[in-house]
Amino acid sequence: MRYSSIPSAQSVILHCKAKGVKDIVISPGSRNAPLTIGFTEDPYFKCYSIVDERCAAFFALGIAQNTGKGVAVVCTSGSALLNYYPAIAEAFYSDIPLLVISADRPTYRIDIGDGQTIRQANVFKNHIGYQANLKQDVLHATATVQKYGKALLLAKESPETQQNNINNYNGVELQKAIDYALEERSPVHINVPFEEPLYNTQDYASVFPSIKEEEDPTLETCSRLDDFAAIWNNASKKMILVGVNKPSVVEQQFLDELAEDESVIVFTETTSNIHHPSFFNSIDSILAPIEKLDNKDELFTTLQPDVLLTFGGLIVSKKIKQFLRTYKPKHHWHIDGKKAYDTFFSLSHHFKVDTNTFFNAFLDKTKYKESGYYEYWSKVKLGYEQKREAYLETIPFSDMLAFSKILPNIPSGYQVHLSNSSTVRYAQLFPLKSALKVYCNRGTSGIDGSTSTAVGSSIYAKKPTVLITGDLSFLYDSNALWNNYIKPNFRVIVLNNSGGGIFRILPGQEETDNYKTYFETTHNLDISNLCKMYSIDYKLAEDEEMLEKHLENFYEESDRPKLLEVKTPRIINNKILLSYFDFIS
Template identity: 85%
Template sequence: MRYSSIPTAQSVILHCKAKGVKDIVISPGSRNAPLTIGFTEDPYFKCYSVVDERCAAFFALGIAQNTGKIVAVVCTSGSAMLNYYPAVAEAFYSDIPLLVISADRPSYRIDIGDGQTIRQENVFKNHIGYQANLKQDVSHATTTIQKFGEQLLSAKKTVEEQQKDINTFNSAELQNAIDYAVNEYAPVHINVPLEEPLYNTEEYSCVYPTVKEEEETIPESCSKLDDFASIWNTSTRKMILVGVNKPNVVEQQFLDEVAEDESVIVFTETTSNIHHSTFFNSIDSILAPIEKSENKEELFTALKPDVLLTFGGLIVSKKIKHFLRTYKPKHHWHIDGKKAYNTFYSLSHHFKVDTNTFFNAFLDKTKFVDSTYYAKWSKVKLNYEEKREAYLKTIPFSDMLAFSQILPSIPDGYQVHLSNSSTVRYAQLFPLKNTLKVYCNRGTSGIDGSTSTAVGASIYNKKPTLLVTGDLSFLYDSNALWNNYVKPNFRIIVINNSGGGIFRILPGQEETENYKTYFETAHNLEIENLCNMYNVDYKLANDENTLNQHLEDFYKESDKAILLEVKTPRIINNKILLSYFDFIS
């Protein structure tokens, strides 16, 4: 086994190993060679080579999202590291432990006109959990430092003494950074200045960092709930709204108990991975008809909760946000062990525990309340479900009809990744099987990185992975397929409406050349050509019959990944969606 001859590079590798950081996503480069050597030479690590840094970071995020464990990304100096930023921001808002390790030039090489030298320290400062700016070794390339970076050397200490201090400082920073990522489920950044020569190696390590043992954590508890239970037990209208959740996080027994209370309605999103026959899984189908109603004020007032209880991550539905911001609940309580966003400008309490801990303590103190709240809105739910089925029989082939065919076709147990924009919003309109595990990058809700995230998430997933995405999101992240880790059971469905179809739904769209070019971004790109380049099997559906035919074979075992392109008309999709809300009204 070989080690880099640079002490700090050795220290980074040894700390990662000691802390159980096993998955390392490396983008090729020169300045990060000492780190690459260290990780790839040690069989403990599972290393991946992903050239495009933006894809690499989302690929790593997908692994971490799926496993819940910290994953490292390693890149060279300069602009390479800036390509990590979209995934870093997503990890920051989605509480995903991402370890960003960037190689850097020595401080005396910055701002002198050298290539690939930027100010890397603290570059992620607004969207990072912890920043560790390591110190440059002085025992390595000492002659060069004496010539160009004399300010790094101390007149009061020998090089050996100073190097010992540097080792101690770097070791402490590495410990703090990795511990923070693990304990806080957050991205952290470790910046590593490295001087040439970069490729020299030795058989034995020259640093022996002290790694502190993890302190035993005290189990969370939830006390002083009597006052909250009193409010709950005297309220006849209680709404539970569930955002992004990992699959199988919340114990079903608590959900079943909540479902029995007539004074409670539970709104879930596709990304919540929460299921019960009495829950409302298409929020917009409740709210859109009210918006169009002549007596909307009366209906919205009847829906307005006394108590709003939320848990999970960010909310997709704009309509529920608008409703709760306009018709604010008297009490808004949020359950989360880390943070609580004041999404509806009415947050009154943050229960800083996990959801199961809260329900385990709280539900014993609650009682069922006589109320017509659930019964009233359950009738509305049954009505729109019946009308939705009737509406689907009246519409031509379109985005909405395609989703109504695709979502029920997904086999049990699949891991399903949804891209943002139109895809996740269409998925919100239909129920999904409770055996599916649904993911979507809702931290920043960007279209960048959806494919890369899904590919990364598939690595450790025994069941197949399906990505459902729009054409712009797929094309934007097409380099996601530029690696050797796309599994044969990986499936992609691209809904291609030849542009950013969601902009046709938003207010202000006009049928002009400027609109088509700068908002909708209409295009005629051939996705089949990308499939040929990346050795992915390609299928095309452009009507209801061919889609059904392809879906019959699409999920069967194969020798390589398969992409199914579903071409829908560019012009009519928005009219069909908006007419749906008119129809169920």
């Protein structure tokens, strides 16, 4: 096995290996050659080559999202590093352990006019868990360091002594950074300056870092549970709202127990991966019709909870946020082992434990409360479900009708990735099979990186993956297809309404050239050409009959990935969606 001859490069590789960081996503470059050599020469690591750094970071995020383990991305110096930022921000807000390892130029070459040189240290300071700026080696390229980097050398110490101190410093920083990423579920940045030569290797390791074993994290106990249980037991209106969750995280026995209490209603989102026949899985179908009624204040007051209990990540529905910010609960408790957002400006307590630990301790102390809370809103739910089916019989081919056909057709067990904007919001309107595993980048809710994330996540998925995305999101991230890791069972469904259809739903929409150019960004791009370039099987549906026909064999085994483009009328989609809420009200 070959090692880079640069000590700091060896340290990075050895620390990643010791901490079990196995998946390494590398983008090409010269300055990061010492890292690339070290990772690719060691059979312990599984390395991936992704040219586009923005795609590489989302690809790595997808792997980490699926496995829950730390994944590293490695790039060269300069602007290459900045392309990681969107995925870093997503990892920061979605609690994903992403290790960003960047090669850098020596400090004495920064801001003197050298190419591919920027101020890399602390560049992600607002969206990073820990920043490790490693020190440059002095026993590598010593003559160059003595000539240009005299400030790095101490006159009273030999280069050997100084290198030993550098090794120790870098080791401590690497341990802190990697431990933070894995324990706090956070992105970290490790910046490593290298002087040339960059490609020299040796057959042995010259660095022997002292790496401490990771301590088992201890969960904070749920203190004062009796007091909270008393509040819960006295409340006749209790709402549970669930945001983003990994599949199969919350034990079903707790969900079943909550469903039996007639004073509890549970609102779930498509991204929550929480299922029960008694739960409310289309929040907007409850709230949007009320907004249109003369007695809306009376109904919203009836819905207003005494206690709001939340867990999971960020919430998609704007309407539930608006409702709970206006009709605030008396108590808002959030369950999460790391953080609690005051999303509704009423947070009163943070239970800093995982969800199962909380419910295991809490539900034993609770009692069922007689209440008409669930019964009343259950009738409302049944009403809109019946009206939704009736409405679908009346509408022409459109985004909404397409989603009503696509979602029930996904085979059980599939991993489903949703892009943001219109896609995830349409998915919120329909129930999904409980056997599906749903993912979506809701940390920052951006359209960038959805395809790359889905491809990365599919690497370790035991079942096939389908990405459902809009045309702009898909085209924005088309470089996600530029790699050799897309499985033959990978599926993509692109809802193409020739632009940013969601802007037609938002206030301020008007049919002008300015609006179409700068907001909706209409286009006539041919997605089939992309599929041809990347050897992806392509099918097109432009009406309901064609869609149903293509869906019949879309998920059958194949020797290459498949993409189904669904073209819907640009002009009518927003009218059909908005009319839906009128219809069910």
